Amino acid sequence: MKNYLKIASMCIFALALTACNTIDGAGQDVEEAGETIQDAAN
Template sequence: MRETLQIMSVAIMIFVLAACNTIQGAGRDIQRGGEAIEDAAD
């Protein structure tokens, strides 16, 4: 039982870290898109 709980905890942490990385990457992409629009407006 304890081993299963540890394995599940590690799996959840991996998924959370992957999600944070994905959201961070999406934020960078959106920011770059905004910068491109700003540059085009100039």
């Protein structure tokens, strides 16, 4: 079960990285995720 979770986490992480075409895109994605979390908390 632990190996499955590790593999799934790595796949999700890899997909997230490939979705960000540049470092700037990665920064924007992280910023948007943070804003979404803040909005959900309020």
